[in-house]
Amino acid sequence: NGDAVMEKDLLNHEDLAEDRGDVIDDIFDETYQEKEGPKPPLRYVWRNIILMSLLHLGAILGLVLIPSAKIQTLAWAILCFLVSALGITAGSHRLWSHRSYKATLPLRIFLTIANSIAFQNDIYEWVRDHRVHHKFSETDADPHNATRGFFFSHIGWLLVRKHPDVIEKGQKLDLSDVKADKVVMFQRRYYKPSVVLLCFTLPTLVPWYFWDESIIISFFIPTILRYTIGLNATWLVNSAAHMFGNRPYDQNINPRENPLVSLGALGEGFHNYHHTFPYDYSTSEFGWRLNITTAFIDLMCFLGLASDRKKVSKEVILARKMRTGDGSHKSG
Ligand code: ST9
Ligand code: ZN
């Protein structure tokens, strides 16, 4: 009986894979073996260590300045956070990394602008690192391998050179679909100026120009603090949601269901579900619950700007829970 269910599960994988074209390079590869012997030594990247430290100091100043800010400035900061976050969740994550739905040109342009506001590397690089994260999860070839601890998977991985296996395995990924997307390649080409303009200049100038906010507050709250919170909310998916929470879908993998992370990361904390069914556009079986990104994609479909949402059926989810889950779904 277990075999029958597994077969069904596999069939479903194939159906969906076919459905998405041939993007299957986000499915876990069980055959990969880490190399024997000592690990290569850490090579610190001091430029990043210094810039990230300065950024976080600046964010603390932003926090201190909140009581002196105008209410419109705080609303603007929240708006910048939400738009930039959608550029990551609905954009580089659910659309471009996993192809879990289709987006029209206007929506892809919007998501690319939002993505540059978020400044988390260009979409192409984000997708490459993210597919290798799914395919070789919790191994040397995973850029933010959570078995190396909370700090490494949170921010440490951005402060050192990559493990050679990340690059070796990453080079074998099929990225033809992102290479073929002209919007993605345009962003890659003009990435630096797009970040200067959209992540740093625009969020600072709007409050200063439109409601006479001080330039200091305009810079440290909607720009520096907002950017830092966006980064940390994202990184919590790699750290906290790989360590704390239940595993109702697959208890053999590290990623967990973490509602608090979902709250901050617009629905991306249902991470045991997501690593089990990476092609599901909702990254959870619970629709809009703690999941603004799903509501956003549904709205885009309603407006005719998106289509072809991939969703795993309730039967397949239940069968998978019974077969590999930790049983926690019964008490929840
Ligand atoms: C940031 C990204 O924060 C965060 C991503 C998080 C992912 C989250 C996943 C969770 C999903 C859910 C989303 C939730 C969202 C919630 C939102 C709520 C707000 N494959 O990298 P380099 C090759 S970024 C194949 O320099 P080093 C390639 O040839 C923050 N090849 O390696 C490459 O050249 P090119 C801002 C690969 O020297 C070459 O190697 N950005 C791969 O080891 C060199 O690559 C920063 O802080 C691969 N995977 O340096 C910058 N990787 O690119 C941080 C590399 O030309 N990064 N190659 O093709 C760096 O400075 C460097 O990458 C480094 C490593 C120092 C970390
Ligand atoms: Zn993960």
Ligand code: ZN
């Ligand atoms: Zn993913």
